[in-house]
Amino acid sequence: MANSFSGKVVLVTGANSGLGETAVALLLAAGAKVFGTARRPEALAAARLRHPQAHWVLVDVTQASAVQAAVADVVRQAGRLDVLVNNAATFVLGPLDGSGEDMIRSQFEANVYGPIFVTQAALPALKESRGSVLNIGSAAGHKPVPGASIYGATKAALESLTRSWALELAPVGVRVNAIAPGPTETPVFDKLGFPPEGVVAVKASFVKQVPLGRMASTEEVAHWIVALADPGVTWITGQIISVDGGMSLT
Helix, strand or coil: CCCCCCCCEEEECCCCCHHHHHHHHHHHHCCCEEEEEECCHHHHHHHHHHCCCCEEEECCCCCHHHHHHHHHHHHHHHCCCCEEEECCCCCCCCCHHHCCHHHHHHHHHHHHHHHHHHHHHHHHHHHHHCCEEEEECCHHHCCCCCCCHHHHHHHHHHHHHHHHHHHHHHHHCCEEEEEEECCECCHHHHHCCCCHHHHHHHHHHHHCCCCCCCCECHHHHHHHHHHHHCCCCCCCCCCEEEECCCHHHC
16 A cells, blocks of 8 residues: 555544554555644644654544634645544443443543534535545444443444445545444553553453454554555445454354
8 A cells, every 4th residue: 555645635533642643654654644633732742753754733623613723724734635534532431320421421522523523624625535534433333332331322323423424425425434443452441540450351351252362453453544545445435344353243
């Protein structure tokens, strides 16, 4: 895929760590002009040091007016937008009877409102380029995960949005797809607030559900972001691609 994105502009949300950061690196290697977002100044500054070839945008995807301004600025700078990767998300574990209002709202705001706001802002430029949207879902969007029902519900909503947008935007030439990763080695697990042994236990509980018997690397998952976003992939839309080591089968 070397240089397959030459002349193309890609916007990746939540690009300062984990899967988003790996996607930025692979898209740059494929020749894209990449804009990555982060919502905290210190995270953005650190990402810029690690990936100086990318262009970095400070924005909270849950804030509609800020998103409109940020995306407009990206298009102004780049002159176009070909691919949007809706990756920014929040993951919090918790049973139903332990899920407070802030925990529920924060996940829906980041995981559902965010992709809606960013896609709305990007749509005029994507229509002009006949580009594509790639949503980053989760196996939890179609597989019950006790203790993560709120997160799973947000990702189920994103799958629904993907399919509906694909039909809605097909007449204007914009493709919309999603990938649904299984458990992946990212810093998100270290942000759950568990002690180290708790993090190990959570990962082990997920691995038990994966036929291939392990967590994915971010490179294994980000490969599919690049593959589906490739400008040469013009005949796929409305698809949810499971990249989960067989987890959806269990």
